[in-house]
Amino acid sequence: MAVDGVAAKRIAAEAVDPDHPLEFVEEIMVPVLEEIGAGWERGIYSLAHVYMGSRICEEISDSMLPPSPGEGPTTSRIAIAVLNDYHLLGKKIVRSALRAAGFNLLDFGRCSPEVLLERVLENGTEILLISVLMLPSALDVAEFLALAEQEGIRLTVVVGGAPFRLDPELWRRVGADAVGHSAFDALKLVRDLSGEAKS
Ligand code: B12
Structure with missing residues (x-):
């Protein structure tokens, strides 16, 4: 909250187990960002705090x-x-x-449902992971799946992000095949769904 990136990086470097950096990210960084988000919602922190906090965490x-x-x-x-x-x-x-676990994973970036469908068609995607944090974006998963159905495309869709944590049944309502709440979950789900095939 002091927006002191240098101090934050020093604290993080002292706290991380270099052999298991993902544990630091999942167990410390993600909950800290959630707390900042909750503080913003209560009017304690400004959007600039949220923005700078996320920039520092990203670095x-x-x-x-x-x-x-x-x-x-x-x-x-x-x-x-x-x-x-x-x-x-x-x-x-x-x-x-x-990618660290050896999976070849394409990154389609930030897309609308229409553009996402184009990418899926171009690449013959069979397992698609969709990440969202806004409720309207979570509802866009249903729109994407309706477009995919119109095109006769069948693919496995795994979703993740805050709206699916807040409403545990939302993933089913938007028509996804599975939901995960962490990068560890994503890894396990992709391993199970792909039968360990890495591309
Ligand atoms: C940082 C942040 C921002 C930053 C984002 C910077 C960036 N480069 O990402 C900035 C400042 C840009 C921002 C903007 C806004 N934000 Co914001 N933001 C946050 C905050 C504080 C943290 C998000 C974050 O980065 N978390 C850390 C990451 C790593 O967590 P994660 O995405 O959940 O991912 C983890 C898991 O979910 C999982 N996962 C993620 N994806 C996937 C996918 C699959 C397939 C699987 C299996 C797993 C998985 O693995 C990850 C690692 O554990 C959240 C608070 C919160 N509770 O999440 C609010 C929050 C998401 N923001 C919110 C809002 C409202 C906004 C704004 C509308 C604010 C405004 N008035 O302008 C804008 C909208 C931007 C937009 N249109 O998208 C609300 C959303 C409410 C809602 N559900 O609709 C939240 C929840 C804050 C709140 N409590 O109200 N925000």
Whole structure:
């Protein structure tokens, strides 16, 4: 809250187990961001606090989690995207965890349902991970799936992000096949769904 990135990075570097950086991210960083979000909702913190807090956390997670080589793979049947949402940190962490575990994962970035459908068609995506933090974006999953059905596309959709944590049945209502609440969950689900195939 002091917006002191240098001090935050020093504290993080002291707290992290270098062999298990994802544990630091999941157990300390994500709950801290949730607390900042809750403080913003109660009017204790400003949006600038939320923004700067997330920038500092992003830099910390970038320095801890293994970098993605280059632009990442160019073909894969597994992909991740954010639907109509500017909250991109969750996707980045999930992407980093999956790539570190050896999965070839395409990153479609931030898309509307229509653009996401184009990407899926172009790449023959079979397992799609969708990350959202806003409720309207979570509802866009249903819109995307309706468009996919019109095109006769059948794919497995795994969703994650705050709205699905707040409403445990929401993933079923939007028509997703599975939900996960952490990068560890994402890894387990993709392992189970892909039968360990890494591309
Ligand atoms: C940081 C932040 C921002 C930053 C985002 C910066 C960035 N580069 O991402 C900025 C300042 C831009 C921002 C803006 C806004 N925000 Co904001 N933001 C947050 C905050 C505090 C933290 C989010 C975050 O990064 N968390 C850390 C990441 C790592 O967590 P995560 O995304 O949940 O991901 C984890 C898991 O969910 C999982 N996961 C994620 N994706 C997936 C996918 C799959 C398939 C699986 C299996 C798992 C998985 O793994 C990740 C690692 O554990 C949250 C509070 C909260 N409770 O989440 C509010 C929050 C999400 N924001 C909110 C709001 C309202 C806004 C604004 C509308 C504010 C405004 N008035 O302008 C804008 C809207 C932007 C938009 N249109 O998208 C609300 C959303 C309410 C809602 N549900 O609709 C929240 C919940 C705050 C609140 N309590 O009200 N925000």
